[in-house]
Amino acid sequence: MKQYILTHGNLLTMRDRTIKYDTDILIRDGKIQKIGRNLTASAVQEAAGPVNGINSEADAWKCEADALNGETKILDISGRYVMPGLIDSHCHYDADYMGKMFLACGVTSVRNMRGYKRHAEYAAETLAGKRTGPYIYSSGPIYDGEDPGIPDNSNEIVRTEADVEQAIEYTIRNGFLWLKTYPSIEPELYRYLLKRARQQGLPVCGHMSKKLDDKVLADAGYYCCEHSSSLPSHNADIRYLAESGMWFTPTQAVCETLPDYVWNGKTLPELEHFKDLPECERESWESRNRKIIESYRSQGVRPDIRVVISRGRTFLEYSDRFMAGTDCAYPGIIPGFSMADELEKLVELYGCTAFEALKAATVNPAAHIGLEEKKGSIREGMDADIVVLAGNPLADIGNVRKVSMVFQGTNLYDEETIRAYGSEAGFLKKEEIEFIHW
């Protein structure tokens, strides 16, 4: 039995906005066993056994020494802040190098939004402790109709009811949690898909529809709208979706890449952590970004980011069912590090309090995934997915960048490991990386 006691931490359980100062946490077998004061003393007493007890100071010292040298590791985290591990609620975990970057930034789980068989294998390997990276909860592939607007469309195209059945079957068989749709599926087929998915208990998430009224999707129980840019243009319609109980992932940071790189002259190397990506990834992003820039400039489309923000804000006025997702590794959105960017945007642009933003990265996605009894907040009996920060994230949301320790179940990543994990991908050669293709 290996156990840890984190002592004298300032605990933000995320069950409410208070901080429990000077609190200890006992972690055993990957679970939060106990929360309270002076847990070290009780652990020492337990080590001494119920019969002998601790009769003298000398005994106490001996027991403490045994505890320290043996099964219990005591970590003094005085002055630091403890919160639940972050959940990136919209990502594309398409290369193995990303796993350590996520952990370095306190992201202990991800919601992967395009899953193939290999992603399902990654998820199982992570759970079994054979892969270093966040736990993976994934949708299946992206299903769309014919869309001539997408060059080199790599999405799965559904043309017939048989295709819909196959999509549902593939998604369920691989253990994926959601069926993901893009907006060009033909209306009648879309209705059929929503009906069949619902009958089989499979929630549908994605980019809504270009051809079907969004309210029809809401009425059919469409589970989550991805990206502020996918929301309808009229406030009344956004309100309708919000009040239907639909979830929403704004992904504001990725929405901004379009105006930033296409029109505002931003470049990828300006990003603080661009150098921490593998060289081959940097090259691939540069080339993809060039294509995106050319395509949008030639179409002359110049989206107004203020409109996108105002749609997202409207949703948040009527619902608290929203999640912080980054859409990494879209060019410009760095795995792990972009999580803090998204949280800052929720505060600065969407008017969230720091607590609401943090909920969007913990409690909310845990509920969305159906894991609220295991993850997303800190209480006895829950999974030990924990981030230790060197600053109070409620006082300044930017303090989520100051990760000093991460627990993920039975794994402890200390400060040195975190620092290494945050930068070592920058030294990887292409042949050392597994990219997931489909």
Ligand SMILES: [Zn+2]
């Ligand atoms: Zn995405």
